Amino acid sequence: MAELILITGGARSGKSSYALEVSEKKSHSRIFIATCPSIDQEMSDRVTRHREERQGRGWQTIEEEIELAALFPEKVQDAGVVLIDCVTLWVNNILYNYGEEKVDDFVIKNLCLKWLLAMENFPGTVICVTNEVGLGVVPENRLARKYRDLVGTCNQLIGRKADEVVLVSCGVPLKIKKKRS
Amino acid sequence: MAELILITGGARSGKSSYALEVSEKKSHSRIFIATCPSIDQEMSDRVTRHREERQGRGWQTIEEEIELAALFPEKVQDAGVVLIDCVTLWVNNILYNYGEEKVDDFVIKNLCLKWLLAMENFPGTVICVTNEVGLGVVPENRLARKYRDLVGTCNQLIGRKADEVVLVSCGVPLKIKKKRS
Amino acid sequence: MAELILITGGARSGKSSYALEVSEKKSHSRIFIATCPSIDQEMSDRVTRHREERQGRGWQTIEEEIELAALFPEKVQDAGVVLIDCVTLWVNNILYNYGEEKVDDFVIKNLCLKWLLAMENFPGTVICVTNEVGLGVVPENRLARKYRDLVGTCNQLIGRKADEVVLVSCGVPLKIKKKRS
Numbered sequence: 216m217a218e219l220i221l222i223t224g225g226a227r228s229g230k231s232s233y234a235l236e237v238s239e240k241k242s243h244s245r246i247f248i249a250t251c252p253s254i255d256q257e258m259s260d261r262v263t264r265h266r267e268e269r270q271g272r273g274w275q276t277i278e279e280e281i282e283l284a285a286l287f288p289e290k291v292q293d294a295g296v297v298l299i300d301c302v303t304l305w306v307n308n309i310l311y312n313y314g315e316e317k318v319d320d321f322v323i324k325n326l327c328l329k330w331l332l333a334m335e336n337f338p339g340t341v342i343c344v345t346n347e348v349g350l351g352v353v354p355e356n357r358l359a360r361k362y363r364d365l366v367g368t369c370n371q372l373i374g375r376k377a378d379e380v381v382l383v384s385c386g387v388p389l390k391i392k393k394k395r396s
Numbered sequence: 397m398a399e400l401i402l403i404t405g406g407a408r409s410g411k412s413s414y415a416l417e418v419s420e421k422k423s424h425s426r427i428f429i430a431t432c433p434s435i436d437q438e439m440s441d442r443v444t445r446h447r448e449e450r451q452g453r454g455w456q457t458i459e460e461e462i463e464l465a466a467l468f469p470e471k472v473q474d475a476g477v478v479l480i481d482c483v484t485l486w487v488n489n490i491l492y493n494y495g496e497e498k499v500d501d502f503v504i505k506n507l508c509l510k511w512l513l514a515m516e517n518f519p520g521t522v523i524c525v526t527n528e529v530g531l532g533v534v535p536e537n538r539l540a541r542k543y544r545d546l547v548g549t550c551n552q553l554i555g556r557k558a559d560e561v562v563l564v565s566c567g568v569p570l571k572i573k574k575k576r577s
Numbered sequence: 578m579a580e581l582i583l584i585t586g587g588a589r590s591g592k593s594s595y596a597l598e599v600s601e602k603k604s605h606s607r608i609f610i611a612t613c614p615s616i617d618q619e620m621s622d623r624v625t626r627h628r629e630e631r632q633g634r635g636w637q638t639i640e641e642e643i644e645l646a647a648l649f650p651e652k653v654q655d656a657g658v659v660l661i662d663c664v665t666l667w668v669n670n671i672l673y674n675y676g677e678e679k680v681d682d683f684v685i686k687n688l689c690l691k692w693l694l695a696m697e698n699f700p701g702t703v704i705c706v707t708n709e710v711g712l713g714v715v716p717e718n719r720l721a722r723k724y725r726d727l728v729g730t731c732n733q734l735i736g737r738k739a740d741e742v743v744l745v746s747c748g749v750p751l752k753i754k755k756k757r758s
Contacts, residue, residue: 223747225530225712227548229555257541347746349587350406351532351713352721359533360619367589374591374747382746384528384563385404385555389572391751406711408729410736438722531587532713540714565709565744566585566736570753 218340218394221373223347224383231265233381233388234298234344239272241340242295247276248286250305265300280308287333295339302345302373306366315358323365327372345370347382399521399575402554404528405564412446414562414569415479415525420453422521423476428457429467431486446481461489468514476520483526483554487547496539504546508553526551528563580702580756583735585709586745593627595743595750596660596706601634603702604657609638610648612666614673627662642670645692650699657701664707664735668728677720685727689734707732709744 220237224230238245247269253259266276275294279286283305291297299305309326310318334341347370348363374380380392401418405411419426428450434440447457456475460467464486472478480486490507491499515522528551529544555561561573582599586592600607609631615621628638637656641648645667653659661667671688672680696703709732710725736742742754 221747225528225544225548226534227530227545227552228528229548229552257538345747347531347587347590347712348533349531349589350528350709350711352710352716352725353588354533355718356536357619363533363587364589367587367591370746371589371591371748374749377747380747380749382751384551384572385402385526385558385561386552387555387561387573389563389570389751391746392749406709406725406729407715408711408726408733409709410729410733438719528712529714530712531709535714537717540717544714565732565753566583566707566739566742567733568736568742568754570744570751 216334216337219377220342220379221377222381223345228383229386230383233383234342238296238298238342244295245274246291246294246297247274248299249278250280252280283330284333288337298342300344302343302369303366320368327369397515397518400558401523401560402558403562404526409564410567411525411564414564415523419477419479419523425476426455427472427475427478428455429480430459431461433461464511465514469518479523481525483524483550484547501549508550578696578699578703581739582704582741583739584743585707590745591748592706592745595745596704600658600660600704606657607636608653608656608659609636610661611640612642614642646695649695660704662706664705664731665728682730689731
């Protein structure tokens with residue numbers, strides 16, 4: 216991996232648009248890995264809106280809800296930049312597919328490390344989009360609490376490995392970790 | 397508009413106090429646009445508390461829940477600085493007054509652009525206060541999800557147009573976008 | 578107090594780990610003040626996990642849910658650094674012990690100022706960990722709204738007094754207030 220960039224922020228903060236912009240500056244050969252499952256109309260609308268944003272901008276899209284590790288490096292080897300959008304939905308998919316009771320901190324750490332390791336053999340840039348979900352009051356729902364802990368655990372893993380971490384708020388990117396070059 | 401400043405942060409982060417401080421450094425001629433409707437005791441208490449904070453500090457207050465565009469520039473023309481507190485309540489008022497089903501991303505964008513454009517003919521400084529509301533787990537309530545998307549959309553519009561964007565946490569302002577002077 | 582540092586961030590953002598790291602650089606003589614009550618299995622698991630993190634790293638632990646002021650300076654006088662983890666649970670304990678209806682903004686401010694003042698006679702470094710809890714949508718639950726307001730009020734008090742305030746996201750610390758030296 217030439218470089219790992221983590222882009223975080225709240226819902227509708229402009230993080231995905233910023234991730235697209237950064238990716239498009241990195242390389243003309245771009246793969247978008249969509250982790251979003253189309254389970255209802257609201258989700259489908261979002262998927263469509265995001266796809267429209269990429270339309271005509273030279274992106275190849277791979278839909279992969281679970282097996283991110285299996286994509287690296289073979290299936291993306293021609294890309295200069297791979298954008299994974301987003302980590303939070305991937306965690307959600309893991310919970311849903313494995314079963315909530317089978318996924319704890321230890322399991323999610325290992326699953327996340329698996330794709331972080333697989334990426335090391337990819338020569339291009341990887342950009343991950345995630346959400347900050349832990350900045351509200353403690354959710355009353357136990358599963359929601361578990362979910363936000365698991366997301367936080369993954370965000371920490373990726374953030375510590377990343378060359379660059381960017382926090383987006385009100386459409387404004389703030390680099391909170393910078394590559395030492 | 398001489399300058400547009402967006403101040404964001406969480407509930408009780410100190411963003412409104414900071415906005416007052418910044419405004420008072422800008423000009424002695426100040427107008428406060430209060431978007432807060434007084435619908436219950438809790439709201440009234442907040443309105444009163446904020447009004448007390450401004451008391452004796454030379455502020456003229458205009459209460460306007462919806463038609464921000466109609467205030468610019470005539471009704472505020474004598475002011476050196478106009479402080480709008482806050483964007484999130486304005487979005488809330490729009491949802492409530494127009495009816496939830498009539499307000500989508502497209503509608504809120506146009507309504508927000510309308511007052512951003514109207515402000516261009518105002519010669520002073522405009523300071524907008526908003527909330528980050530997208531940094532918790534996805535709300536279970538569909539309307540809450542819609543609301544946070546609409547707020548995020550407005551925050552992005554204003555943030556991109558703003559000369560300065562400030563994120564306030566624990567009473568500490570952090571400039572995440574700075575005027576290129 | 579030689580120095581007051583406030584470390585904030587979301588749930589599972591890495592703020593506690595960062596606070597431990599910073600403390601361990603400050604002094605070999607460390608006291609950890611745990612405000613976490615063990616009311617259920619989930620809480621106990623967290624307490625255990627955090628205690629394991631500190632295990633073998635030379636920390637003395639004092640469990641104190643309420644009376645932080647009573648610890649300073651006598652009970653911690655031999656320490657070079659005192660880490661309080663965390664302010665949000667302390668607010669929670671105050672609400673639970675005093676009774677929700679007896680705690681308002683004024684009361685929590687006074688209780689918080691009490692221990693901030695008591696700390697002034699402590700010659701070492703004090704590090705406080707807190708949570709940002711006001712960055713999601715307005716909670717439907719009235720008590721949750723009150724809680725996030727009280728936490729915000731304390732965070733502002735501490736943040737304004739602090740020499741350094743650090744916002745942690747994705748395991749990455751961002752200094753938002755820096756000691757003027």
